[in-house]
Amino acid sequence: MEKLSGEKNGADTKAADVLISVRNLHVRYAQREILHGINLEAHSGETVVILGGSGSGKSTLLRTMVGLEKPSGGEIWIAGKNLAVISAPDLKEIRKKMGMSFQGGALFGSMTVGENVALPLREHTKLEESTIEIMVRLKLEHVGLLGYESYMPSQLSGGMKKRAAVARALAMDPAILFFDEPSAGLDPIIAAGIDNLILQLKKAFHMTIIVVTHELASAFLIADRMILIDKGYVVAAGTPENMRDCTQPRVRQFLDRVAEPEVAGEMDYLQMLTEGTSNTEGTVEDKRGA
Amino acid sequence: MQIVARQLDQATTILDITGDINLTHSPEVRKALLRELRENLTPRVVLNLKGVNYIDSSGIASLVEGLKASRDGGSRLILFGLSPIAYEVLRLSKLVKLFEIYDTEEQALVAPQPVVEPHS
Amino acid sequence: MEIAAQIGDEVTSGLAYIGELAALGWRAAYFTFVGPFRGRPIRFRSAISQAMQVGVGALPILSLITFFIGLILALQSAYELRKFGALNYVAGAVALSMTRELGPLITAILVIGRSGSAFAAEIGTMRVTEEIDALETMAIDPVDFLVTPKFLAMIVMLPCLTIWANAMGILGGALFGVSAANFTWGRYLQASLDALYLRDITTGLIKSVMFGITITAVGCYEGLATGAGPEEVGRSTTRAVVISIFLVVMVDLVFTALFFFLGNG
Numbered sequence: 001m002e003k004l005s006g007e008k009n010g011a012d013t014k015a016a017d018v019l020i021s022v023r024n025l026h027v028r029y030a031q032r033e034i035l036h037g038i039n040l041e042a043h044s045g046e047t048v049v050i051l052g053g054s055g056s057g058k059s060t061l062l063r064t065m066v067g068l069e070k071p072s073g074g075e076i077w078i079a080g081k082n083l084a085v086i087s088a089p090d091l092k093e094i095r096k097k098m099g100m101s102f103q104g105g106a107l108f109g110s111m112t113v114g115e116n117v118a119l120p121l122r123e124h125t126k127l128e129e130s131t132i133e134i135m136v137r138l139k140l141e142h143v144g145l146l147g148y149e150s151y152m153p154s155q156l157s158g159g160m161k162k163r164a165a166v167a168r169a170l171a172m173d174p175a176i177l178f179f180d181e182p183s184a185g186l187d188p189i190i191a192a193g194i195d196n197l198i199l200q201l202k203k204a205f206h207m208t209i210i211v212v213t214h215e216l217a218s219a220f221l222i223a224d225r226m227i228l229i230d231k232g233y234v235v236a237a238g239t240p241e242n243m244r245d246c247t248q249p250r251v252r253q254f255l256d257r258v259a260e261p262e263v264a265g266e267m268d269y270l271q272m273l274t275e276g277t278s279n280t281e282g283t284v285e286d287k288r289g290a
Numbered sequence: 291m292q293i294v295a296r297q298l299d300q301a302t303t304i305l306d307i308t309g310d311i312n313l314t315h316s317p318e319v320r321k322a323l324l325r326e327l328r329e330n331l332t333p334r335v336v337l338n339l340k341g342v343n344y345i346d347s348s349g350i351a352s353l354v355e356g357l358k359a360s361r362d363g364g365s366r367l368i369l370f371g372l373s374p375i376a377y378e379v380l381r382l383s384k385l386v387k388l389f390e391i392y393d394t395e396e397q398a399l400v401a402p403q404p405v406v407e408p409h410s
Numbered sequence: 411m412e413i414a415a416q417i418g419d420e421v422t423s424g425l426a427y428i429g430e431l432a433a434l435g436w437r438a439a440y441f442t443f444v445g446p447f448r449g450r451p452i453r454f455r456s457a458i459s460q461a462m463q464v465g466v467g468a469l470p471i472l473s474l475i476t477f478f479i480g481l482i483l484a485l486q487s488a489y490e491l492r493k494f495g496a497l498n499y500v501a502g503a504v505a506l507s508m509t510r511e512l513g514p515l516i517t518a519i520l521v522i523g524r525s526g527s528a529f530a531a532e533i534g535t536m537r538v539t540e541e542i543d544a545l546e547t548m549a550i551d552p553v554d555f556l557v558t559p560k561f562l563a564m565i566v567m568l569p570c571l572t573i574w575a576n577a578m579g580i581l582g583g584a585l586f587g588v589s590a591a592n593f594t595w596g597r598y599l600q601a602s603l604d605a606l607y608l609r610d611i612t613t614g615l616i617k618s619v620m621f622g623i624t625i626t627a628v629g630c631y632e633g634l635a636t637g638a639g640p641e642e643v644g645r646s647t648t649r650a651v652v653i654s655i656f657l658v659v660m661v662d663l664v665f666t667a668l669f670f671f672l673g674n675g
Contacts, residue, residue: 068543100544102540107541109541120549168548
């Protein structure tokens, strides 16, 4: 199985076409460590899917990659800069080259769809207002929402909101596009539409796309490479074919949608149910013996 | 990025553009285009994009503004020498049919004015 | 011992909180006063729409409340002054207590209820729906984008509202003076103005500016600190209101004492 990142350490991994390189990444919230040494690489123009169940840490990984969470250890190299130690002005410059589509869209409710898409352009460029307006319409055309400029986000359906959010993420012609759960909360047909959109964007703009999802069908459709994350560890990494052929139990379990095996034995289960309750006298074993 | 204006004859100006047209440089392209089309009222403005590898969406938007100005003023805006990437970006924005696009300068200069349907 | 340690902890965390507020205020001040010289224009449009909400929107209810407060003040002071046959001092008593204390304070408390809570709710909702995160990934500073216009609006509008509140309070007192104390409208207003020195008004206005800074800092801080989940928005809104009222009273105390000991009051 092809590993995305092996034991290569040193600057040689920063090859020309490696746009993103995550090395031995640790992230902790308060006392709890969420990610325990993640390695991930994305080449220019590649779509990498981060697969994982809920609570696996995949969203935390994505948030850390866009600089919303600070890593407690390891490195995140994006376009030659390490996000773990980056200065505020450098992070700002890097972020202008990244677009992020949030799970719920995260459109600004007080602005129209057009104003949402125009916001990064108005903030960061000195383009003429007429140019910006045409650009906004081009972006909305790319996501199939031309004509919706003056709608408020609350007037859009879930799928349209997500499309509008993609248009906003595309506003600055980013080199890297991040997607958090593109199909979550959408019906299958709308979700397939979003998958198609991702494929189109990849083909059209040669963008590097990082997608976090738990949807298998969608993942296999759009991915050039995937990594499977479980409980904060990378379980497997490789091409979709590699993944399909992988025999590792944890991978099979996730891909074949097997429910969590009942690892806890009867005794542990009884203990979990009764431990610390007010009537526990003696041990669980005692009770079973009685 | 550089823009050089060549006045071929009374009715034709060729703008040679070299370099990438991106967020920083597209305002210059826009200005040059609108100056030719709106102020100089040049009947035929030809854009040489042979030296342009990459056009971002602000560049495309500037071309669209130029196209609108040419239609409004009854003049022609012609593009030639698009790189495959630039052509692809135009195609994806569904703009290939709106612009007059040719491969070489000769073709661009001899091409007759196409019949434009009103409000196409 | 236990209690002493607990009090120590409370004081420390209280001071830390004030420190956080100061940091937020400082950043907003940076974007207001330093930013324009570094090529970031002030967000006037946003500040003006905030000012409309904070200021113009509060006028009707503020007028009503301060008018009645003025009337109540007149009644209360008349109760005592009547014994000395000094009813004509009612005008001065009302004018002084309005401009020096109640005008700024009542205005601040009303604005906390209307706008401080709204700031916390607005920013808190944006936190929950990942809009704040979206701003950050777009390389837009949320403090610059959201907090600075609110500071600007508050610092301008709160003194304006306070002046208006002072006037309405005096008008409320005049209603009593005219109907029960043999004043005419003109004589009552003249008596009020005679009792006031400019510093009575300016100390009140200085306080109102400080109140504005406090209310904005708390409202925005609580909004930004909102945790995950919609129910957290309600919680931070409540916290914003309670903490704002407390801190406004503290700021009031500090500045009143300051003016007193500086001999300015």
